[in-house]
Amino acid sequence: MHRLTVIGGGLAGCEAAWQAAKLGVDVDLYEMRPGKSGPAHKTGALAELVCSNSLRGAALENAVGLLKEELARLDSIVVRSAREAAVPAGGALAVDRERFARLVESRIAGETRIRLHREEVRAIPNEGTAVVACGPLPSDELLASIDGITGDGRLHYYDAASPIVAADSIDEPAMYRKSRYDKGDGDDYLNIPLDRDQYLELVNDLRTLERHQPKGFELDGGGKYFEGCLPIEEMADRGDDVLRFGPLKPVGLRDPRTGKTPYAVVQLRKENVEATAYNLVGFQTRLAWPAQRTAFGKLPGLRDAEWLRLGVMHRNTFLDSPRLLDDRLRLRSNEAVYFAGQITGAEGYVEAAATGAMAGIHAARAMLGLPVARFPRESAFGAVVAHLQNEHTHDFQPANVTWAPFPPLETNVRDKKQRRRLMAERALASIDAFVRESSRETVSAPAS
Numbered sequence: 391m392h393r394l395t396v397i398g399g400g401l402a403g404c405e406a407a408w409q410a411a412k413l414g415v416d417v418d419l420y421e422m423r424p425g426k427s428g429p430a431h432k433t434g435a436l437a438e439l440v441c442s443n444s445l446r447g448a449a450l451e452n453a454v455g456l457l458k459e460e461l462a463r464l465d466s467i468v469v470r471s472a473r474e475a476a477v478p479a480g481g482a483l484a485v486d487r488e489r490f491a492r493l494v495e496s497r498i499a500g501e502t503r504i505r506l507h508r509e510e511v512r513a514i515p516n517e518g519t520a521v522v523a524c525g526p527l528p529s530d531e532l533l534a535s536i537d538g539i540t541g542d543g544r545l546h547y548y549d550a551a552s553p554i555v556a557a558d559s560i561d562e563p564a565m566y567r568k569s570r571y572d573k574g575d576g577d578d579y580l581n582i583p584l585d586r587d588q589y590l591e592l593v594n595d596l597r598t599l600e601r602h603q604p605k606g607f608e609l610d611g612g613g614k615y616f617e618g619c620l621p622i623e624e625m626a627d628r629g630d631d632v633l634r635f636g637p638l639k640p641v642g643l644r645d646p647r648t649g650k651t652p653y654a655v656v657q658l659r660k661e662n663v664e665a666t667a668y669n670l671v672g673f674q675t676r677l678a679w680p681a682q683r684t685a686f687g688k689l690p691g692l693r694d695a696e697w698l699r700l701g702v703m704h705r706n707t708f709l710d711s712p713r714l715l716d717d718r719l720r721l722r723s724n725e726a727v728y729f730a731g732q733i734t735g736a737e738g739y740v741e742a743a744a745t746g747a748m749a750g751i752h753a754a755r756a757m758l759g760l761p762v763a764r765f766p767r768e769s770a771f772g773a774v775v776a777h778l779q780n781e782h783t784h785d786f787q788p789a790n791v792t793w794a795p796f797p798p799l800e801t802n803v804r805d806k807k808q809r810r811r812l813m814a815e816r817a818l819a820s821i822d823a824f825v826r827e828s829s830r831e832t833v834s835a836p837a838s
Contacts, residue, residue, distance in 0.1 A: 393416045394521065394754065395518060396419045397514070397532070398522070398524040399419060399421030399436040402732070403730070403731070404436055404468065404498060405747045405750060406523055406728075406730050406749050406750030408504070409747045409751050410754035411504050412465065413758065415754040418505050418507060422510035422511070426529070433491070436498060437494035438491055439487045441552070443486070444483070444484040444485075444669075445740050446790075448483045450814040450818075451807050451814065453773065453790075453791045453796075454770075454790065455483075456817055457773075461744060469743070471497065472485050475489040477660045478575055478660060480575075484659060486664075487661070489663065512535065513535040514535050519728075519753050520727050521729070521746075521750060521753055522727060523730040525732060526706030539724055544707055545710060546705055547708065547787070551701055551702050552672065552674045553673055554661055554697070554698045554699040555695045555696065556666065556697075557668055560668065561691040561693065563691075564690040566581050566583070566645055566647055567580060568581055570643055578660065579659055580691075581643055581657055581658075582655065582656040582690050582691055583653075584638070584690070585653050586653045588653075588690070592633075592689070596623040599678070600681045601623065601677055601681070618788075621674055621676045634653070657671040659671050667698055679700045682700050683697065706732065708735045709729060709734060711779070711786065712781045713786075716779075717775055718748070719749045728749040728752060729749065735787070736774055736778060737788035737789055740791070744774050765824065766821065768796065768813075768817055769820050769821050770796075770817055773791050773792070773794075774791050777791070780795075796817075
């Protein structure tokens, strides 16, 4: 039997390799770093988190929280490692990104069916089965190869990363510790309260200070933004109160020192277990670096901040998946090629891992001659697929997993939280059944 080729050692690629190997397929996993790095990466580690260190909500009433639990029931390498590398983050699952990457890499190294190659793949193989999990910023050569087999069916959008500040440079007395609605341990975030004048000064700075001028490789996309990850200055441009109803929303963040709710709140989230660094939540930006130091240095407690990373802006690339991919994430024009990760339009770390899991399982089952196993429509996996197969939209865009694509319950439940809890229970029951059936089928599968 041929070996499965997986291109890309990010979340999707590692998950695809892991799931395929668990089914009994030998895998060649290719990662070009550290020999060659993309514009967003900083290290040579597998599964590097290049933006936030948060995998977002953990509760089952949250669609991404449900997706994480579904992945866990498939023994996901990403979710297992993330939970072991978790740092306090209220109702979210955030990780110490260095420990997380080490855990993923050690597990990949310990799986005898996976052979890791630290070299660049410049073209999709002509023979055998491949999972393309190159991420949203493939090299020019690989992008040309993708264009060659998709018919130039790619689109563009822009993504951004938030600044990170050193904890020992923060003037903490100007802030207060609290999680929204006291979730988690209740003090997982540092909060900067802003009065009306401070807030309006920030909005004005965001609108008027110098912005990064895109480089040549960033100009191809026409300036599209993913609505779920807008630059903070773009939000400021849309209206005076947009930020107060978005990332600076003060609801659930009453200042315990005054007993009052601030006009707006800037939240700082831990970047690692030691809490030596904090991320400015929702402050993804394309402001020029000197402008960032000026605007963010005016925030209470950040006058003397040491910026470990300033915000950056980069272009991402994704496929017109409803037209190009089938419901198994296979290329319609070449059934030996699967795609996974953000290049499919599944936005977010967890969604990328989910597409990796699905692509790895589908590819491995095809190689083993097993029947097609479609992920349950009522599951969060099914919701991800439903988005990627949404042919009704004329302008396919990346999106996080949401409750919108889930089939409705047979019974009408008015309370939203209860309804989502019931939908989550239904989803997990369907995934448990999927896992049991898959296990029975793979028992008789021939060894690779």
